[in-house]
Amino acid sequence: MTHANKPRYKVAVIGGGTGLPVILRGLKNLDAHITAIVTVADDGGSSGVIRDYINVVPPGDIRNCMCALSEADSTLIDLFQYRFNTDDDFFSGHAIGNLLIAALKEMKGSLSESIEILSKYMHIKGDILPAAPEPLILNALFEDGTIAVGESKIALHRKKIQEVNVMTIEGENAIAAAPNVVNAIxxxxxxxxxxxxxxxxILPNLMIKEIGEAVNSTQAHVVYICNIMTQLGETENFTDADHVEVLHNHLGGTFIDTVLVNTTEVPADYIINQPNEEYLLQVKHDFDGLRRQGCRVISSEFLSMxxxxxxxxxxxVVEELKHLLETAKLNIKNQNSWNKCPIS
Structure with a gap:
């Protein structure tokens, strides 16, 4: 979007799910142009139903990012997020924002144009870009040699994942990023x-060939915000260093410069009372392992219950990201003045 004063910095945020909007809400207050690059491999819930019926990328994560970066009236944001209840039969579970994104894409024939139109109405501060121009299928290869097809199916297998990849609907490797994504990176x-x-x-974005290559070659400083909790069927028993190792292995190089790690203990009763057991345990720390992978570690009390x-x-979290923007010479990666530091 166009602003009267050109922002001092440019920040690209890559991800999806519920975690990405949490950070975007704070980043939009910085003196920076924010670009959210959002996964298009979601095949569950309202997004999954819409992508099955309409040739459009799953809109749910895009919708949530729009609301996070929106400076519109709260009533409009609440309406955009409103999800029909179970008594509405056909509309049950669908969020109004998802339907609007899909409808505009069908009207205009272009997802980018539909997002641009909605961004004007929603007063979006920044840009929201789908990672790819079409919906993708996420596949997981488990260590026992079996394969799961579809993002929503992976955790159900409860097996250790060896690697993931993304394919087009036609079964080809995902090569192309959506317009402007590579430039933003x-x-x-x-x-x-x-x-x-x-x-x-996170990985469904990075496994798109053009995005992975861009992240590996960019001069930008790359920050990974490590999860607070492990996840059922995905990262059981993982340390923070394990998370980074998986990312590095998938892209074939050490591209993460700084890792943000929470040190506050999660209350035991929260873990015990998880109804779906999705989150099992708190992620354990392995600071030596992170440093061996060339990462600077910023550890702090990042937990919010x-x-x-x-x-x-x-x-x-945004305070730390702001500090990185203001103090690091980000235009030359791994320059001598940016030494890998001990835990701060």
Whole structure:
């Protein structure tokens, strides 16, 4: 979107799920142009139903990012997020924003144009880009040699994942990023990964060939916001270093510069009372392992317990990201003045 004063910095945030909007809400207050690059491999819930009936990328994560970056009246945001209840039969479970995104795409024939139109009405501060121009299918290869097809199916297998990849609907490797995505990565001062599900929110973006290559070659400083909790069927028993190792292995190089790690203990009663057991345990720390992978570690009390969940504290995380923008010379990656530091 166009602003009267050109922002000082450029920040690209890559991910999906519920974690990405948490950070975007704070980032929009910085003196920076924000670009949210959002996964298009979601095949569950309202998004999954819509992508099955209409040739459009799953709109749910795009909708949530729009609301996070919106400066519109709260009533309009609430309407955009409103989800029909179970008594509405056909509309049951669908969010109004999802339907609007799908309808505009069908009207205009272009997802980018539909997002641009809605962004004007929603007074979006920044840009929201789907990672790819078409819906993709996420596949997981497990260590026992079996394969799961579809993002929503992966965690159900409860097996250790060896690697994931993304394919087009036609069964071809996902090569092309959506328009402007690669430019946003290459021109960024700071790239933020997460927070979000490692295998189903972050990696589906990075495994698109053009995006993976851009992240590996950009001069931007790359920050990974490590999850607070492990996830059932994805990252059981993972340390923070395990998360980073998986990312590095998938892209074939050490591209993460800084890792943000929460040090506040999650209350035991929260873990015990998880109804669906999606979140099992708190992610364990392995600071030596992170440093061996060339990462600077910023550890702090990033935990925020709200709405019955363990989330990252938006203000504290954004404060650290702001500090990186203001103090690091981000235009030359790995330059001598940016030494890998001990835990701060």
């Amino acid at each position: 290459m021109e960024a001062d700071l790239i933020v990964l997460g927070p979000g599900s490692l295998y189903t929110s 709200k709405a019955g969940g363990a989330y990252h504290d938006t203000d504290k």
